[in-house]
Amino acid sequence: MSVGTLLLDLQDLDLELARNRAALNAMPEIAELAKKRRAYQKLKAEATKLYAQRKDIETYLKDLEGQEMDANDDVRIAQQNTDSSDYRAVQELELKLSNLAKQLDKIAYDRREYERQLADITAKQNQLADYTAKFEAAFVADTKAAREKAAELTESIERAERERAHVLEQIPEQLRKRYEKAAAAHGGLAVERLEGNVPSVCRMALQASSMSDLARATGDITECPYCHRILIMNEDGEE
Ligand SMILES: [Zn+2]
Helix, strand or coil, rough: HHHHHHHHHHHHHHHHHHHHHHHHHHHHHHHHHHHHHHHHHHHHHHHHHHHHHHHHHHHHHHHHHHHHHHHHHHHHHHHHHCCCCCHHHHHHHHHHHHHHHHHHHHHHHHHHHHHHHHHHHHHHHHHHHHHHHHHHHHHHHHHHHHHHHHHHHCCCHHHHHHHHHHHHHHCCCHHHHHHHHHHHHCCCCCCEEECEEECCCCCCCHHHHHHHHHHHHHCCCCEECCCCCCCEEECCCCC
16 A cells, blocks of 8 residues: 555544544533433422422321311310200300311311312322433433444544554654644645645646656655645555
8 A cells, every 4th residue: 555545544534533533522412411410300309399298288187187186075075074954054065066166167178278289299299200200211211322322433433543553553754744744734634635637635736747846856745836735646656
C-alpha cells in the first residue's frame, strides 16, 4: 500500500473517530434519561405525599371511631343512671341523648367525608402506581438502549483506534508529523487526493504545467499550491 493511500486511510479513520467520539459525548439519549430520572423523582415525591395524606385521614378516622365509642358509652351510662320515675332526670336524659345524637350525626358526617377523601386518594394512588410501573419499564428499556448504543460507539471507536495505530506504524515519522500539523490547521481534513487535475478537498484545478512540476519535484506526495494540504498525486504509485 502506498504511503499516500495510508495517509488517506489515516484521515478517514481520524474523521470517523472524531465523529464517533463527538456522538458518544453528546448522546441525546443521556440528556433524555436525565430528564426522565427527574420526572421519576417527581412521581416518587407525589407517591410520598399521597401516602402521608392517607395516613392523616386514617388517623382522623380512627379518632372518629374512638369518639363514636365514647358517645355510645355515654348514652348507655346516661340511660343506666337515670331514674325513670324522676321527671327532671328524664328530661335531663332526653337533653343529653339529644346532644349525643347530634354528636353522633356529626361523627357520621365527618366519617363519610373522610371516607370519600380516602377513596379519592386510593384512586390517585392506584393510578400513580400504574403510571409509575409503566414509567419504570420504559425507563429500564431506554437505559438499556442507550447503554447498547454507547457500547456500539465505544466498540467502533476502539476498533478505529487499533486500525489507526496499525496504519500509523507504516507511515514514516516525518510524514506523520506533517499530517498532524496539517490536520490541526485544516480541521482534520489534512490530505486531499488529485482527481484528474482537481484536488479532492479544495477543488482548485491545477494547470497541466504545475502538475508536472509538482510530480517531478516531489513525487507522489506533495503540497497543494492552493490550500497547502498534503496532496496525493498518485495514490497507487509505487513506494
Ligand atoms: Zn488544495
